[in-house]
Amino acid sequence: xxxxxxxxxxxxxxxxxxxxxxxxxxxxxxxxxxxxxxxxxxxxxxxxxxxxxxxxxxxxxxxxxxxxxxxxxxxxxxxxxxxxxxxxxxxxxxxxxxxxxxxxxxxxxxxxxxxxxxxxxxxxxxxxxxxxxxxxxxxxxxxxxxxxxxxxxxxxxxxxxxxxxxxxxxxxxxxxxxxxxxxxxxxxxxxxxxxxxxxxxxxxxxxx
DNA sequence: GACCAGGCACATC
DNA sequence: GATGTGCATGGT
Numbered sequence: 001x002x003x004x005x006x007x008x009x010x011x012x013x014x015x016x017x018x019x020x021x022x023x024x025x026x027x028x029x030x031x032x033x034x035x036x037x038x039x040x041x042x043x044x045x046x047x048x049x050x051x052x053x054x055x056x057x058x059x060x061x062x063x064x065x066x067x068x069x070x071x072x073x074x075x076x077x078x079x080x081x082x083x084x085x086x087x088x089x090x091x092x093x094x095x096x097x098x099x100x101x102x103x104x105x106x107x108x109x110x111x112x113x114x115x116x117x118x119x120x121x122x123x124x125x126x127x128x129x130x131x132x133x134x135x136x137x138x139x140x141x142x143x144x145x146x147x148x149x150x151x152x153x154x155x156x157x158x159x160x161x162x163x164x165x166x167x168x169x170x171x172x173x174x175x176x177x178x179x180x181x182x183x184x185x186x187x188x189x190x191x192x193x194x195x196x197x198x199x200x201x202x203x204x205x206x207x208x
Numbered sequence: 209g210a211c212c213a214g215g216c217a218c219a220t221c
Numbered sequence: 222g223a224t225g226t227g228c229a230t231g232g233t
Contacts, residue, residue: 072230115216
């Protein structure tokens with residue numbers, strides 16, 4: 001699957017961000033939201049000089065919500081960003097490097113304890129901001145994997161994650177690219193659920 | 209104008 | 222534990 005997707009689409013250059021801190025913002029802002037909308041919110045934060053957790057920690061919730069309005073669920077996400085800023089500041093002194101020193105499994109538990117950080121957001125942060133070998137599962141990944149008969153949709157997030165990690169080497173670059181390619185495939189016009197004759201994954205049909 | 213995005217928390221049974 | 226619902230924008 002990985003090779004088919006990579007051959008068809010090429011490297012996706014994820015995560016689309018200039019800094020690790022920007023990845024952390026994006027991970028929260030993109031929850032159930034098209035990336036195009038998130039880009040606008042990040043641009044607004046950048047323009048206001050607020051793409052910085054130390055800065056927003058002392059910022060007003062409503063003003064923050066206004067800035068990220070294009071990213072949908074503005075009030076929830078404003079509170080989520082503040083909750084993360086509080087955690088990031090008190091636990092790691094706003095230092096990505098200090099956070100990176102912690103083992104992945106402990107970090108994951110800590111992240112899951114932060115308001116509105118669930119498994120996908122936590123894993124996106126771990127893989128794309130902190131370079132921890134953790135496979136990210138999202139709606140596209142579940143859909144595509146179930147469509148091709150690997151694991152049915154009824155399985156949990158952790159089931160899907162275990163499936164990938166049990167069958168692949170713990171490689172940050174591989175996890176990065178594979179997940180990005182799955183999202184790319186999910187965004188394909190043919191929406192691979194009904195496979196079009198041009199889908200790179202059609203070769204998997206009938207045990208290919 | 210409908211439909212849907214790279215989820216999550218919380219209520220209810 | 223399973224299932225349902227609110228959140229409340231902008232692109233296609």
